[in-house]
Amino acid sequence: MRIELVPRAEPKAWARALAPVAALVVSFAIAGLVIWGMGRSPVAAFQVYIVDPLMDPWSLREIAMKATPLVIIAIGLSYCFRANMWNIGAEGQFIVGAIFGSWLALATHGTDAGMWVLPLMMILAMIGGALYGAIPAFLRVRFGVNEILTSLFLVYVAQLLLDYLVRGRWRDPMGFNFPQSVVFDTAATLPAIAGMGRVHIGVIFALIAVIVTMIVLGRTLFGYRLRVSGDAPRAARFAGFSQARTIITVFCISGGLAGLAGIIEVSGVLRQVQPSISPGYGFTAIIVAFLGRLNPIGILIAGFIMALILIGGENAQILLRLPLDLALAFQGLVLLCVLSADALVSNRLRIVRARA
Amino acid sequence: MKRRDFVAAGALAAMMAFGAAPAQADDPVKVGFVFVGPVGDFGWTYQHNQGRLAIEEAFGDQVETTFVESVSGGDAERVIEQLARTGHDLIFTTSFGYMEPTIRVAERFPDVKFEHATGFRRADNVATYNARFHEGRYILGQIAAEMSESGVIGYIGAFPIPEVTAGMNAYILGAQSVNPDIELRVVYVNAWFDPARETDGARALMDQGVDVIAQHVDSPAAMQTAADRGVYGFGQASDMIDFAPDTLLTSIVNNWTDYYVERVQAVIDGTWEPSDTWGGLDADMLRMAPYTNMPDDVAERAAATEAAIRSGELNPFTCPIIAQDGSEVPCEGDGVLSDEQVLGMNFFVQGIADSLPN
Numbered sequence: 001m002r003i004e005l006v007p008r009a010e011p012k013a014w015a016r017a018l019a020p021v022a023a024l025v026v027s028f029a030i031a032g033l034v035i036w037g038m039g040r041s042p043v044a045a046f047q048v049y050i051v052d053p054l055m056d057p058w059s060l061r062e063i064a065m066k067a068t069p070l071v072i073i074a075i076g077l078s079y080c081f082r083a084n085m086w087n088i089g090a091e092g093q094f095i096v097g098a099i100f101g102s103w104l105a106l107a108t109h110g111t112d113a114g115m116w117v118l119p120l121m122m123i124l125a126m127i128g129g130a131l132y133g134a135i136p137a138f139l140r141v142r143f144g145v146n147e148i149l150t151s152l153f154l155v156y157v158a159q160l161l162l163d164y165l166v167r168g169r170w171r172d173p174m175g176f177n178f179p180q181s182v183v184f185d186t187a188a189t190l191p192a193i194a195g196m197g198r199v200h201i202g203v204i205f206a207l208i209a210v211i212v213t214m215i216v217l218g219r220t221l222f223g224y225r226l227r228v229s230g231d232a233p234r235a236a237r238f239a240g241f242s243q244a245r246t247i248i249t250v251f252c253i254s255g256g257l258a259g260l261a262g263i264i265e266v267s268g269v270l271r272q273v274q275p276s277i278s279p280g281y282g283f284t285a286i287i288v289a290f291l292g293r294l295n296p297i298g299i300l301i302a303g304f305i306m307a308l309i310l311i312g313g314e315n316a317q318i319l320l321r322l323p324l325d326l327a328l329a330f331q332g333l334v335l336l337c338v339l340s341a342d343a344l345v346s347n348r349l350r351i352v353r354a355r356a
Numbered sequence: 357m358k359r360r361d362f363v364a365a366g367a368l369a370a371m372m373a374f375g376a377a378p379a380q381a382d383d384p385v386k387v388g389f390v391f392v393g394p395v396g397d398f399g400w401t402y403q404h405n406q407g408r409l410a411i412e413e414a415f416g417d418q419v420e421t422t423f424v425e426s427v428s429g430g431d432a433e434r435v436i437e438q439l440a441r442t443g444h445d446l447i448f449t450t451s452f453g454y455m456e457p458t459i460r461v462a463e464r465f466p467d468v469k470f471e472h473a474t475g476f477r478r479a480d481n482v483a484t485y486n487a488r489f490h491e492g493r494y495i496l497g498q499i500a501a502e503m504s505e506s507g508v509i510g511y512i513g514a515f516p517i518p519e520v521t522a523g524m525n526a527y528i529l530g531a532q533s534v535n536p537d538i539e540l541r542v543v544y545v546n547a548w549f550d551p552a553r554e555t556d557g558a559r560a561l562m563d564q565g566v567d568v569i570a571q572h573v574d575s576p577a578a579m580q581t582a583a584d585r586g587v588y589g590f591g592q593a594s595d596m597i598d599f600a601p602d603t604l605l606t607s608i609v610n611n612w613t614d615y616y617v618e619r620v621q622a623v624i625d626g627t628w629e630p631s632d633t634w635g636g637l638d639a640d641m642l643r644m645a646p647y648t649n650m651p652d653d654v655a656e657r658a659a660a661t662e663a664a665i666r667s668g669e670l671n672p673f674t675c676p677i678i679a680q681d682g683s684e685v686p687c688e689g690d691g692v693l694s695d696e697q698v699l700g701m702n703f704f705v706q707g708i709a710d711s712l713p714n
Contacts, residue, residue, distance in 0.1 A: 058441065062434050163546060167516065167713065178452060178517050198433070269430050274453065275515075275546075279428035314435055317424045318442060324394070324425045 001354055005347040015345045020291065023337035024305075030337075031330050040320065048319045049312035049330075059315075061199045063307045065269065069094070069261040069278075071206040071303035073285035075213050076257030078294040079250040082217075082230045087251060089136060089151030090258040091282025092158035093129040097259020098266045099162055100128025102273045105188035106170060106181060117187045121263055129259020130252040132158065137251035141244040147251075155282070166275045181273035190268035202264035206300075209257060213296040226250070258282060291338055309334060385446065385623055387411055388439035389423040390432065392451035393549040399574030399593040400548060400610070401425065404450045404473075406594075407612035414617045418624065433457035440465040446623050448616070449473065451548075452517075458482060469628055471619060474519065476699070478630050485615060488636030489519070489592075490526035490698065491665050492608030492644060493570065494672035495658050496590045497530025499605050499647070500568040501538045502654045503588050510561035512554060512571040512578050513544045516713045520572045522701040526672040527570055528708055530661075541566055542710045551577035558582050558589075568605075579604055588649070595645035606658070607645035614640055634695065637666040673698060680704040680711070 028050075032042035053059035073090045080087040101121040108117050136150040167179045175182075190200040217223035229236040229246050237243065266277055288306050292298030313327025389408050393401040408421050422444065424435050432454045439447050440461055448471045449458045455475040462470045462482045470482045478484055500509045511527060513520045524542060531538045543560050545553040554571070558578035561569055568588040571578050576599035582589040583600035591597070591607030615633065622628040635641035644662055647655035664670035675687035680703065688694040704712050 058437075062438075066434070179515060180453075183456060265430060269433070272456065274429050276429060279430060311434070314424055314431075314438060318388070318422050318435075318438055321422065 002352050004350045004352055005343065006350050007347050008345075011346045019341035019345045020302075020338055023341040024334065026341075027330070027333045027337040030333055031326075034326070034329075035322070038322075040322065045316060045320060045322065048315050050308065053308055053312055053315060058197065059311065061197050063304060063311055064203050065199055066311060067303040067307035068202050068206045069265050069281045070285050070288045070306055071300055072202075072209050072261040072264070073258045073282055074288040074292065074299045074303060075206075075209045075296060076254035077285055077289040078213065078292075078296070078299060079226065080254045081289060081294055082226050083246050083250045084230045084233070085137075085140075085247055085250055086148045087133065087136070087151050087254050088148050088286065089133070089154050089282070090254065090285055091278060091280065092151070092155035093132045093255035093258035094262040094265075094278055094282045095155075095158040095162050096132040096262070097125035097129035097255075098262030098273070098277055099158075099165065100259065101125035101263030102170075102181070102266055105184045105267060106273070108188065109182055109185055113185075113187055115187070117185075118190065118267070121188060121267065122260060125259040125263035126256040127259070129262065130256035133251040133255020133258070134248060137248045141247050147247075159276075162273070162277065163275050166273050170273055172272075179275050183272045184267055188267055189271055190264060200264070200268035202268045205260065205264060206303075210296045210300050217296070222249075258285075287335060291335075384418055384420045385415070385620060386442075386444040387419055387421045387620060388444035388447040389421065390427050390435055390439070390447070390449045390451075390454060391423055391425040392427065392453065393574060394425050395423065397549050397574050398576050398596065398599070401450070401574070403593050403610040404448070404612055407616040410613040411616050411620050415620060415624075419620060427454075429453045429457075433460060436461040436470075437464070440468045445469065446471065446620060446628075469623060478632060480630055483619075483628075483630045483632070485631075485633040485635075486519075487610055487641040488634060489572075489608060489610070489642060490522045490672055491636040492642050493523045493526040494530035494665065495644060495661050496570050496606070496608065497527040497532075498534050498661055499650065499654060499658050500527070500570065500588075500590075501531035501534035502657070503605065503650060504535075504538070504568045506565050506567045507535065507537065508539045508541060508565045509568045510541045510543070510558075510564070510566035510570070512557040512561065512569065512573055513542060514548050514573045515546060516544060518699060518701045521704070521712065522698050523572050524708065525677075525701065525705045528705060529672055529677075532707055538707065540708045542708060544713065545573055547573070549574040551575040554578045555581045558587075562587055576600070591645065597645060597648065603649060605650055606647050609643040609645050611641055611643050637662065638668065678706050680706055680708060682706070 028046065032046065035042045035045045053063060073094060077087060077090055101124050104117060104121045104124055132154065135154060136147040139145040139150050140147040166181060170181045172180060172182045190202055193199050193201055225241045225246065228239065229241055229243065261281065266273060270277060284306060288299060288302045292302035309331055316322040316327055317324055389404065391401045391404060395401055395405040405423065408423060411419055412421055422439065427435050436447060436449060436457055446469045450473045452474045455472055455477050458470050458472045459477050459479060459482060462479050466481055468481065472482060472484050474486045475484050509531060511524050513524065528540045541561055541564050543557040545557045547553055554573050554575055554577040558569055558581040562585055569578060569582050570590045571592050574593060576591065576596040579589045579591055579596050579600040583603040586603060588603050588605050589600060590605055593610050595607045595609050597604050647658050661670065671692040673693040675691055677685040677693060679685050685693065688697055
């Protein structure tokens with residue numbers, strides 16, 4: 001006996017919409033079983049993991065902050081992925097953006113430079129990320145090099161560049177030689193939103209990115225071109241859309257947004273440059289982009305859920321003393337279930353019995 | 357005052373009283389730990405976790421301990437704050453990178469006490485602590501020079517930061533006290549915990565003819581790799597003898613147990629102060645694992661050196677100290693380098709075959 005996946009001719013819209021929800025339910029059920037098997041209460045775990053953070057204003061704010069870089073990067077990636085361009089290097093573009101922006105923060109440190117510093121830092125970060133994203137795009141267009149490999153490899157280059165700067169010329173001269181920069185001046189620190197604790201205005205940038213992308217994809221010729229190039233490359237060519245231009249554009253948008261996320265994280269959360277500024281946001285955002293089905297609103301929700309799961313994992317360690325490994329396993333489980341649900345929506349299972 | 361406001365004010369006051377209430381006698385003291393690596397790293401974090409377990413053992417029902425592992429720099433502030441919010445009275449943040457987040461959260465929670473390992477920023481409710489690891493590394497250097505046949509010894513460092521640099525200098529000074537012509541090769545893996553890179557580092561050193569390896573990284577990977585080729589090594593942070601039973605000479609073992617128990621006791625007694633603790637062999641914050649796989653005379657000499665350092669008779673950084681460029685380092689302590697000079701050490705002494713990255 002074996003099981004076959006047979007593609008469905010017309011996957012149902014409601015099934016497609018409900019698939020992620022079903023996937024979450026199934027992953028909770030499996031995780032609950034594991035927790036129960038460890039002799040702990042699955043109900044308490046669900047409470048601490050999911051319910052409490054959603055009920056508590058502080059946790060909600062922290063989730064919003066954690067989701068911010070994920071959403072901004074994933075929104076950028078959605079442009080690439082819609083055009084069938086596999087940008088795996090958002091982590092590197094995030095870092096280079098942070099480097100470009102931080103340069104200004106450090107160059108103006110200790111001066112009485114005013115309000116203009118922060119906006120300029122963000123613009124620089126977007127330029128930096130876009131330029132870095134343009135490298136794999138250029139290599140792809142000019143030489144036909146696989147963008148998956150080049151964009152991924154450039155992540156390591158970016159990490160080492162940051163490492164070099166923080167251990168070298170950007171090191172805080174009063175910091176006993178430890179590898180970190182000075183703490184940014186107020187002029188270079190992303191302000192908190194009044195009444196929202198330490199939540200910085202980067203959260204608003206994430207919302208803007210979502211709204212602008214909805215408009216671009218839904219209402220502009222560029223958005224249309226993007227959809228056509230991704231779904232039907234031949235048709236796009238017949239329509240006279242330049243593929244090279246599309247590739248360069250989507251990589252620049254994607255890199256620019258990743259760069260913006262980078263400077264938001266550094267100036268809003270870390271407030272100084274450290275040798276490592278990202279716990280893998282650029283890679284996690286790939287998952288967020290797909291969980292959100294490359295749809296801006298979907299990405300916003302997916303980013304929020306991903307942040308909830310990450311923070312829930314910490315709470316489970318603190319309040320229930322569940323091990324970190326369980327939190328990591330749970331994250332993997334959610335993804336596996338979402339992908340499986342997707343496969344089941346577009347395919348149906350057929351059980352083939354071996355002949356007697 | 358309107359009725360609604362009055363009720364709200366009452367509730368607020370009740371919440372504040374609840375939040376600020378000191379630990380009652382029957383209320384367990386809650387102690388939180390933030391770890392940079394997994395508790396199963398068998399090195400740095402493992403030893404801190406041993407300290408946590410010792411607290412539980414010493415105080416039983418009087419305490420409750422919690423830990424969060426593998427916390428990255430960007431997540432630290434949230435994790436520390438969550439510990440403070442959930443009623444922890446004392447929070448240990450056990451990596452240098454947590455310094456700024458610890459200070460920031462401490463400002464928002466003046467009634468919670470914080471202890472930051474290896475940092476230098478303190479506040480009314482933030483203490484710092486560290487161990488004088490370099491004392492043990494001087495002993496390792498002596499043993500290495502006696503055991504090495506090639507006259508070339510190696511060192512795997514995490515980062516070129518003062519703590520690591522001071523350890524390397526103490527190691528070569530110890531080695532030179534036995535063999536003035538000894539040569540030290542250094543590699544950095546740019547991580548505290550990265551077993552694959554630590555392994556590569558060990559291979560790179562052995563390929564250069566190194567026959568004794570010391571490390572300032574957290575996993576036992578390099579010691580296992582050295583053991584495969586029959587090369588001697590020294591464990592760090594915890595006793596790593598199980599990972600290289602035939603080639604490990606000794607380990608410098610971080611002992612946070614006594615300090616942690618003492619600090620929890622101080623919180624219970626209400627005598628906690630934001631102190632700066634930097635203890636060595638004499639304070640038992642640093643211990644030497646048994647001297648193994650070496651001739652008796654080498655082990656005896658190591659034990660004698662250990663005793664001399666513990667009694668204060670010997671200081672690894674006794675002047676004159678000659679820097680790599682041949683200049684004499686100004687002697688700011690009493691015949692030895694001052695604590696500040698060691699904490700900010702940014703030079704190699706003579707005899708190290710590499711230059712300090714900067």
